[in-house]
Amino acid sequence: NAALVALDPRTGEVLTLLGSPDYFDEAIDGAVNAALAYRQPGSTLKPFTYAEAMNPAYPDPYTAATMILDIRRPFVTNKKESFAPANYGHVEHGPILVREALASSYNIPAVVALEQIGVERFLRFVSELGLENLRDNAQVDFSITLGGGEVRLLDLAEAYAALANGGYDIEPHFILSITDARGEQIYRYQAPPLERRLLDERVAFIITDILSDNRARMPSFGENSPLNVGFPAAAKTGTTTDYRDNWVMGYTPDLVVGVWVGNADNAPMLDVSGVSGAGPVFNLFLRTVRRGGPHAEFAEPSGITRLEVCRISGLLPGEYCPQRIEELFIRGSEPIESDSFYRPFTVDRLTGRLATSSTDPANRREQVFLVLPDEARSWALKVGIPQPPFAKQYLAADNSDALRISSPDPYTVYELSQQVPAEAQRLRLAALAPAGTVSLRFLLNGEDVGGAERAPWQAWWTLEAGQFTLVAQATLSGGGQQLSPSIQFSVVEKQALSAYDREI
Numbered sequence: 493n494a495a496l497v498a499l500d501p502r503t504g505e506v507l508t509l510l511g512s513p514d515y516f517d518e519a520i521d522g523a524v525n526a527a528l529a530y531r532q533p534g535s536t537l538k539p540f541t542y543a544e545a546m547n548p549a550y551p552d553p554y555t556a557a558t559m560i561l562d563i564r565r566p567f568v569t570n571k572k573e574s575f576a577p578a579n580y581g582h583v584e585h586g587p588i589l590v591r592e593a594l595a596s597s598y599n600i601p602a603v604v605a606l607e608q609i610g611v612e613r614f615l616r617f618v619s620e621l622g623l624e625n626l627r628d629n630a631q632v633d634f635s636i637t638l639g640g641g642e643v644r645l646l647d648l649a650e651a652y653a654a655l656a657n658g659g660y661d662i663e664p665h666f667i668l669s670i671t672d673a674r675g676e677q678i679y680r681y682q683a684p685p686l687e688r689r690l691l692d693e694r695v696a697f698i699i700t701d702i703l704s705d706n707r708a709r710m711p712s713f714g715e716n717s718p719l720n721v722g723f724p725a726a727a728k729t730g731t732t733t734d735y736r737d738n739w740v741m742g743y744t745p746d747l748v749v750g751v752w753v754g755n756a757d758n759a760p761m762l763d764v765s766g767v768s769g770a771g772p773v774f775n776l777f778l779r780t781v782r783r784g785g786p787h788a789e790f791a792e793p794s795g796i797t798r799l800e801v802c803r804i805s806g807l808l809p810g811e812y813c814p815q816r817i818e819e820l821f822i823r824g825s826e827p828i829e830s831d832s833f834y835r836p837f838t839v840d841r842l843t844g845r846l847a848t849s850s851t852d853p854a855n856r857r858e859q860v861f862l863v864l865p866d867e868a869r870s871w872a873l874k875v876g877i878p879q880p881p882f883a884k885q886y887l888a889a890d891n892s893d894a895l896r897i898s899s900p901d902p903y904t905v906y907e908l909s910q911q912v913p914a915e916a917q918r919l920r921l922a923a924l925a926p927a928g929t930v931s932l933r934f935l936l937n938g939e940d941v942g943g944a945e946r947a948p949w950q951a952w953w954t955l956e957a958g959q960f961t962l963v964a965q966a967t968l969s970g971g972g973q974q975l976s977p978s979i980q981f982s983v984v985e986k987q988a989l990s991a992y993d994r995e996i
Contacts, residue, residue: 494773495526495752497645498781501653502746503683504662509646512756521756530625530642531737531752534730537618538602539655539699541637542594544617545605546695548822554608556591556698557806557819557827560601563871566905566982567603569633570611572957574905574984577603577638580712586871587833587864589806591819594699595708597729599638606637620661620690622650639732648741649750655700655726656743658793659691693793694822700726700790701820703742718771721778723787729767734760738769742778745788749778795823802831804862812836812860835863837880845881866977867903895929895966895976898922899950902979908955915954922950923964923976935963955983 498508511525545554562585566574577599579585585598593601606614614636615627626641633640646664653662670679702708703726706715713719719727719740730739738753738761753769754761761769799821802813807827809816812834838847839859847856861880864872872879899922900906908917921934921942933943934951937960942951949964960983964976 493520493522493524493526493754493756494770495529495645496773496777497527497649497748497750498777499649499653499664499748500746501656501662501743501748502686504650504653504665505668505681505683506646506664506666507747509666524756526752526754526756527645529756530644531754532639532732533641533643533648534639534732534737534739535597535599535602536648536728536730536739536741537623537637537639537641538594538597539703539728540618540621540651541602541605541609541614542590542702543655543691543695543699544614545609546692546698546822548692548695548825550609553822553825554590554605555806555819555821555825555827556589556702557801557821558590559587559804559806560590560593560604561865561868562586562588562593562598562600563868564600565867565903566984567607567634568957568959568982568984571633572985573633574907574982575603575634576905577634584871585711586868586875586877587804589803589819591702591705591708592711594702595705596712597709598712602637603634606634611636617690618651621654622647639730639737645750645752648739649748652741652743652750653748654691655696655703656745656748657686657696658693658791659689659696660686661688661690662686692822694795697790697793697796698820698822700743703728704790713767717767718775719767721775721782723782723785724789725778726790727774729765729771731765731769735762735764735769736760738764740767740770740774742774744778744782745790747778747781749774751777797821797823797826799826801827802833805831805833807831810834833862833864834860835880836860839881867980894924895926895964895974896924897962897964897976897979898924900962900979900981902981904981906955906981906983908957908983908985917955918952919955920950921953921962922948923966925949925964925966926968926974928969929966930969931967933965933967935965936960957983957985 493512496510499506509527511527512522514522547553564578566576569575579599619627623643650664665681668681669677671677706720725742725744727742736754736758740751742749751770751774798818800816801819802809803815803817808830810831813831836858838856840847840851841855841857862877899920925932931945932949933940941953961978961980963978966974
């Protein structure tokens with residue numbers, strides 16, 4: 493089955509509403525008006541997650557060049573449950589900028605963005621856009637940005653109209669005029685002026701620029717996907733678990749088109765994603781109704797600037813940045829820091845280790861490495877990105893120069909049991925300390941939770957739900973102190989597995 497809605501984002505006039513291909517076809521439940529049925533929206537909500545994250549009315553807003561680590565990790569929901577989404581195909585992309593993350597519909601960055609703004613703030617925003625039903629029927633946690641709720645196709649088209657018209661509220665309208673039995677017109681629709689702005693017009697323009705950027709979506713969809721209609725048009729796909737719902741929501745400056753494909757009885761389809769199911773319908777419809785043009789460009793509002801940034805970090809290009817791109821910014825949100833991900837190291841060409849003062853000058857050479865945040869190091873090694881030869885990688889196992897945490901392992905998720913007394917559920921905190929350590933304390937989210945005055949350097953902590961950052965602090969015999977690198981872990985009350993690993 494399928495449904496399609498087309499409306500004018502400037503007036504709210506509903507130009508097309510197709511509830512199913514054939515009302516009388518019982519085999520597809522054709523009498524069900526799928527345009528007005530509540531269905532899970534898949535990734536079609538992601539643009540609104542990023543739009544609210546870019547809201548300049550809040551501190552530290554995202555930009556199209558904000559770097560997000562697309563690496564799988566657990567998130568702790570408001571219910572203290574673990575939620576660990578995966579991307580389509582279980583592929584991690586490492587450091588990624590918002591433009592590609594949204595255009596290519598990566599799941600993990602969208603959840604990171606939602607974590608940044610909070611679920612409640614997101615719900616307030618989309619409710620104003622016309623998706624009030626999400627507050628009532630959604631799984632009110634991080635899964636909502638991946639489709640954890642239900643919406644109507646008509647309401648989703650109304651929400652997308654705000655992206656197309658510069659952020660204004662519109663109300664879908666079906667009746668243009670009414671005439672009586674004598675042929676006299678007794679009602680004529682007058683479109684109200686666009687006055688109530690729900691979204692900063694600069695944010696709407698940047699989101700539109702991303703959704704119409706064919707190059708940015710190529711990693712997921714390829715160069716010639718159905719989203720590419722041959723003229724300026726923004727588009728976003730959505731696919732839900734077991735391919736039960738396919739969506740494409742798209743728009744030009746004067747037309748919003750929404751397409752849903754699926755089964756009215758909610759039966760799954762077989763390997764049909766948004767781009768392959770709803771995509772061809774969207775492409776054919778938009779090209780047909782726009783055959784011969786004109787094809788208007790999206791109008792750029794004032795307050796938009798363009799700036800060259802480093803492709804990996806999204807920061808100002810440093811001396812060693814090898815790849816640079818131009819990006820759009822709201823004036824005043826441009827980065828002011830220079831890229832520090834690419835750094836030079838002096839390496840001993842014979843050993844491959846960092847050069848020291850005793851290294852023969854003839855064997856010293858400078859090499860630039862991509863130095864990622866600690867939580868991305870294992871990903872970098874897994875995908876073959878050379879990492880700088882930090883000394884600790886080459887020292888013997890009995891090296892005592894570096895303080896580091898040995899337990900727990902980074903990014904571990906621990907589960908609280910309802911059958912075991914709370915005081916009996918404890919976690920061992922342990923560290924390897926340098927020679928000369930006279931005492932050691934463990935700081936959990938900045939709070940001292942225990943330590944030791946002699947080896948073994950360990951303590952026991954009673955589990956409680958939450959996300960935690962652990963640091964060890966050693967006091968040395970000379971009176972100095974040393975801090976370990978931090979590690980993160982989570983404690984949840986029960987395991988909630990993600991049902992959205994196939995979302996795109």
